[in-house]
Amino acid sequence: MKFPGQRKSKHYFPVHERDLLVSQSQISKKMSRTHIIGIDQTLVDIEAKVDSSVIDKFGLSKGHSLVIDDQAAEALYNELKDKELITNEYAGGTIGNTLHNYSVLADDKSVLLGVMSADIKIGSYGYRYLCNTSSRMDLNYLQGVEGAIGRCFTLITEDGERTFAISEGQMNQLRADSIPEKIFKKASALVLTAYLVRCKDGDPMPEATMQAIEYAKKYNVPVVLTLGTRFVIQDDPEYWRDFLKQHVSVVAMNEDEAEALTGEKDPLAASDKALDWVDLVLCTAGPVGLYMAGYTEDASKRETSLPLLPGCIAEFNRFEFSRPAVKEACDNPIKVYSHIAPYMGGPEKIKNTNGAGDAALSALLHDMAANKYHKENVPNSSKHQHTFLTYSSFSQVCKYRIEQAMRYWFSTHHAYLEVCLKEKIALKRLIGKDKKKRHLLALFYK
Secondary structure, eight states, rough: OOSSOOOOOOSSSSSGSSHHHHHHHHHHHHOOOOEEEEEEEOEEEEEEEHHHHHHTTTTOOSSSEOOOOOOOOOOOOHHHTTTTOEEEEEOOOOOHHHHHHHHHHHHEEEEEEEEESSSSOOTSSSHHHEEEEEEETTTTTEEEEESEEEEEEEOOTTOOOEEEEOOOOOTOOGGGSSSOGGGGGTTEEEEGGGGGSSSSOOOHHHHHHHHHHHHHTTTOOOOEOOOOOOHHHHHHHHHHHHHHHHOOOOOEEEHHHHHHHHHHHSHHHHHHHHHTTTEEEEEEEEGGGGGEEEEEEGOOOOOOOOOOOOSTTTTTTTTTTTTOOOOGGGGSSEEEEEEEEOOOOSSSOOOOTTTTTHHHHHHHHHHHHHHHHHHSTTTTTTSSOOOOSHHHHHHHHHHHHHHHHHHHHHHHHHHHHHHHHHOOHHHHHHHOHHHHHHHHHHHHHH
């Protein structure tokens, strides 16, 4: 387990002479391990550069997203493959991306539950999914299915317009009996998306999701839910409020989803309202930045040394140096809020932000896993006087999340990076003396 944040380390030589008692205790004690569990609608993102005739041939609407059946998806895939139009095939899905990023950040294990084609041919989309997934992700519990997993085609025409064609394939066929109870005993979190419980009638995915939630409750594993899209939420916001209250500890959303859920347009007010149902809220608000809201024990609150921020809640970040805690476990819980503005930099027009939100969520999961890992291996530490959700404070988690989101963004915008990687001197001239940009780029080069 790599702990979150940039941490200095000291080296002592010779190592075996540091402290004999400490050395003996470290040798005799077997370190406890932990992991993150996620359930996903496994799908592959297939990117291709095409001309408008392909869009017309398959009855798609240029610049829009349409659902297509398996037969049409297979025909489209074969056409793109035969004409060598495919530029990239990579693992997709919100939870899959999040677990992959977590395993890269923490250099630790995560477990993915979902489906995978039982018959995989070299070079196929299922093969690409496995190839592009971190080796630290445990895929041994995937359920085999006959047929294709989900596919999302991104068709880019000569004018730069993006057209999406989505085929669900067998991605919603995960059964409840494919959810193993044993993996929940040492888990740090169960990560879900709202799409999992909103499927077609007869699909077993919702039942499998609820089975996983029951196991998580049995072993006191926090359930983390990312809302996915406002359209799923606004159909029945009352259902989702009840769902959060009954099953979820942490909710992650953007400002549109937050408004659909709470009726509050202001992301800070929406985050505050969501605390009626969960212990911790993360709300991204585009150019405004990132908000966090949660609870902490009054006796352990810590006042910030940063400037107090205005908002619908005056000086809302006063105690942002406190650590998020489980409300029910607090003797005297108080609400705590934090905010961080986004780092600026990069090209004027961003064409693709796929995965940046997943990278930010993975940073929170990393902090939650680090907290459980430290608690189990150093149970008498002063950091565990109360039942905290994360290893770091609200403020630090905000900072860590925005760093990982931007780091992911830089790593996926190749045109800009081609300039950066050719000559660091030119890059330094480009960013000037802005300390935030220099800090971000230093992280990237590391």
